Amino acid sequence: MIKKLLLMGMLLGAVRAGAQTYTPTADNLAARQNFQDMKFGLFIHWGIYSELGAGEWVMNEKHIPYDSYKRLADFFNPQAFNAHEWVMFAKKAGMKYITITSRHHDGFSMFGTKTSPYNIVDATPYHKDPLMELAQECVKEGIELHFYYSLLDWGRKDYAFGSPIADGKPVNGDWDSYINFMKAQLTELITKYPGVKGIWFDGHWERDVNWHYDEIYGLIHKLNPAILVGNNHHLEPKEGEDFQMFEKDLPGANTTGFSGKSKIGALPLETCETINNSWGFNITDRSFKSSKRIIHYLVNAAGLNANFLLNIGPMPNGKIQPEFTDTLAIVGAWVQKNGEAIYGTRGSGIPAQPWGVITQKDKNLYVHVMTPSQQPYVFIPQLKGKVTKAALLADGTAVKFKQQTEGVFVYLNGVATDPADTIIKLTTN
Numbered sequence: 001m002i003k004k005l006l007l008m009g010m011l012l013g014a015v016r017a018g019a020q021t022y023t024p025t026a027d028n029l030a031a032r033q034n035f036q037d038m039k040f041g042l043f044i045h046w047g048i049y050s051e052l053g054a055g056e057w058v059m060n061e062k063h064i065p066y067d068s069y070k071r072l073a074d075f076f077n078p079q080a081f082n083a084h085e086w087v088m089f090a091k092k093a094g095m096k097y098i099t100i101t102s103r104h105h106d107g108f109s110m111f112g113t114k115t116s117p118y119n120i121v122d123a124t125p126y127h128k129d130p131l132m133e134l135a136q137e138c139v140k141e142g143i144e145l146h147f148y149y150s151l152l153d154w155g156r157k158d159y160a161f162g163s164p165i166a167d168g169k170p171v172n173g174d175w176d177s178y179i180n181f182m183k184a185q186l187t188e189l190i191t192k193y194p195g196v197k198g199i200w201f202d203g204h205w206e207r208d209v210n211w212h213y214d215e216i217y218g219l220i221h222k223l224n225p226a227i228l229v230g231n232n233h234h235l236e237p238k239e240g241e242d243f244q245m246f247e248k249d250l251p252g253a254n255t256t257g258f259s260g261k262s263k264i265g266a267l268p269l270e271t272c273e274t275i276n277n278s279w280g281f282n283i284t285d286r287s288f289k290s291s292k293r294i295i296h297y298l299v300n301a302a303g304l305n306a307n308f309l310l311n312i313g314p315m316p317n318g319k320i321q322p323e324f325t326d327t328l329a330i331v332g333a334w335v336q337k338n339g340e341a342i343y344g345t346r347g348s349g350i351p352a353q354p355w356g357v358i359t360q361k362d363k364n365l366y367v368h369v370m371t372p373s374q375q376p377y378v379f380i381p382q383l384k385g386k387v388t389k390a391a392l393l394a395d396g397t398a399v400k401f402k403q404q405t406e407g408v409f410v411y412l413n414g415v416a417t418d419p420a421d422t423i424i425k426l427t428t429n
Contacts, residue, residue, distance in 0.1 A: 028227075032242060035198075035228055047104050053284070083136070093332040103150050103185065132192075145197060157173065183215065187219065201229070202232040251301075269307065292419070299359075310328075338423055
């Protein structure tokens with residue numbers, strides 16, 4: 001019996017020793033730090049679904065047969081697309097990176113791929129690769145580029161959408177074929193397009209299968225160890241991932257129902273939200289978020305040590321609608337003035353307060369007062385270190401404060417306030 005137990009122990013040890021553990025490289029760790037420093041990014045959902053003006057799920061929601069839906073490619077011809085305009089739009093808004101849909105759930109590739117003719121270069125009268133133009137422009141303008149990539153595919157036969165699942169794969173499909181297809185496309189995206197810094201996966205939640213993440217993540221990190229891998233699976237981080245994302249919720253919240261199992265890990269964090277209520281272009285969606293609401297989302301995300309990825313759905317002709325450009329011009333002006341309290345900061349560890357949040361950089365704390373206090377002061381609990389100075393970030397005007405054992409009182413009497421966010425910079429020793 002003892003011999004059997006020893007043998008079992010040796011076998012278990014061998015299995016554990018053989019299991020591969022992901023160890024990020026120094027370049028990857030540096031990329032993570034840079035990712036956290038950027039804080040603000042532009043999310044773009046754009047594809048042949050944009051032509052119908054009803055969002056990116058229109059094929060599924062309207063029960064359009066795949067063979068009929070594919071005809072949209074025949075007249076997708078975004079002659080007004082201008083990569084420079086898109087990148088400058090992001091820069092003027094204060095955004096440091098762009099994440100764009102390379103392939104969404106409809107299976108249409110928005111880049112020139114050799115793996116399938118169902119792509120923008122081969123299947124449309126446009127016959128050009130907008131993602132290549134965007135990648136080149138991002139390199140030129142110093143904007144990072146990340147690619148959204150859908151694991152889910154409503155049309156491919158090897159994926160077999162709707163098929164029963166057995167033994168970790170679809171009964172009616174060819175799972176090995178589909179996994180190899182994805183690996184081939186990801187190889188193209190990483191090796192062909194200049195300056196790619198991240199892959200943003202989506203669609204895991206559609207089925208409980210073996211996604212072969214060890215192979216897929218391993219391939220990505222082999223091709224470029226510095227590339228950041230994230231997955232919108234709504235779960236706690238998995239082995240091989242480099243950042244954790246939250247869909248339409250700040251980390252720790254679950255107002256949408258997506259994040260019930262999203263246990264916050266130790267990776268860099270990102271939250272994504274739409275500028276109206278749609279990801280893809282929706283011609284009837286007029287629920288545009290105000291510049292103040294967007295600023296508050298950015299600040300609250302930074303206070304929770306997270307990036308904010310704000311989504312737009314460009315029109316099918318390739319133009320960004322004026323409601324988006326006008327609002328984000330206002331946001332950009334605010335960020336340009338107050339970027340010190342956003343870029344390069346980390347969460348202070350002090351919980352959000354009724355009046356706002358606190359970001360931190362080096363020995364400076366940035367007190368973001370977004371909701372006017374009922375008192376002539378704001379109180380900051382749990383503050384470590386001695387405060388030596390308090391001043392308005394906007395103009396350097398000194399602000400009165402009092403530090404006691406239980407925390408710091410910052411007095412707002414006579415202080416010029418900002419309608420979006422009054423920022424007080426505290427210097428500590």
